[in-house]
Amino acid sequence: MAVARQFRGPIDLHAHSSVSDGTETPAELVHAAAVAGLGTIALTDHDSTAGWAEASAAARTEHLTLIPGMEFSTRVRYASVHLLAYLFDPDDSALLAEMTRVRAARLSRAEQMVARIGVDYDLSWDDVLAQTTPEATVGRPHIADALVARGHALNRSAAFADILHWKAGYFQPHYAPDPVRAIELVRAAGGVPVIAHPATRGIGDVVAESSLKTMVEAGLFGLELEHRENNPEPTKRLYELAAKFGLSVTGSSDYHGTGKPNLLGENTTAPDVLDRIIAEGRGAAPVYG
Incomplete structure (x- = not known):
């Protein structure tokens, strides 16, 4: 189990590099986070851990904390559901096989x-x-x-x-596991799963209470409710459900460099929530710069 430390600045737990669909290399992303005054940044490229090594080296140079992670593609029928996964073992065979299939x-x-x-x-x-x-x-x-x-x-x-x-008329869906299966895979790999920006659609598309209960039973840790794309009404309802099920709430930028208008640190996560993520993460350790 990793040991939590005191964090020196704001905590942003969702950012992308050029390993997926960001416009900056992992090292450039970490540098941008330092320039923005962050104390902690999570690298969460889509279905990939290929940027971890470069970002880790940059975090040590920039003297900030890196939380290794990814944004795992999942699907409920035709709806895409993204799962943020933190501190999992990148060599776990079952998770790696599913990541490879999704890519x-x-x-x-x-x-x-x-x-x-x-x-x-x-x-x-x-x-x-x-x-x-x-x-x-x-x-x-x-x-x-x-x-x-x-x-x-x-x-x-x-x-x-x-x-x-x-x-x-050009859209084409792709294979992705259902969220419960993805949560189970992340937990089995020692990771900590959080549903990314779950309130981007209308109130009728909020995760059903029964479905959320199943995800919690599978090991869901939290919901990313502080995010610019979440709509107010469904977010309010999800705050209520988070309290009911004992889920943690995170906040993040979902930064993509120039690929999106999102700014590093525009939404952040409380230090005590990150402490709990680190305490539960068993597959990989934070990088303390």
């Missing part, structure tokens, strides 16, 4: 979407690959960047609002 599905989905888009727009798979880095988890943000580079969209947000919107 392969994301890649296949991206290729199919680009083929569809390419019928109507000047866009090729090479255009998308030009927007990625080695070992990156290729996804829709990279397609968005390729559309911007080709002049078909003003920026990522515009691409998602138009060509990449599911109503445009």
Whole structure:
């Protein structure tokens, strides 16, 4: 069990590097966190731990705390549910196999979407690959960047609002485990699971109380309720459910560099919540710079 320490500044537990869909390398992300005055940053790239080593080295240089993590893709029917996972064993065989399967599905989905888009727009798979880095988890943000580079969209947000919107007809779902299975895998790997931005949809799409109870029984630790994309009414209801089930509440930026307007530290997590994450994390240790 890792030993908690006193944290020197604000705590941001959700940020992406170029290993997934951020625009900065892991080292650049950690440097940006230090410049922003953070004391702790979590690296949570999509379905990947490939940035952990670089970010860890940078955290020691920048003298801040790094929480190794990822954002794990899960799915309930057609709805995507993202699970933040902290301090798990990156070599756990069951979790690693599922991560590999999800990344392969994301890649296949991206290729199919680009083929569809390419019928109507000047866009090729090479255009998308030009927007990625080695070992990156290729996804829709990279397609968005390729559309911007080709002049078909003003920026990522515009691409998602138009060509990449599911109503445009190019959208393709990909395989992902259900949240309960993902929570079980993360816990078995010694990690701590938190549902990311669960209130981004309307009140009718809030996680059902019965479903949340099942997730709690599987080992869910908390809900990321302080997030710019969460809507007020469902967030209020989820605060009530968090209290009922004894779930911790986190706050984060979901920073992507220039890929999103989100700013490092715009939402933060309380030190006592991070203490509990560290106390429960058995698969990997924080990096104290």
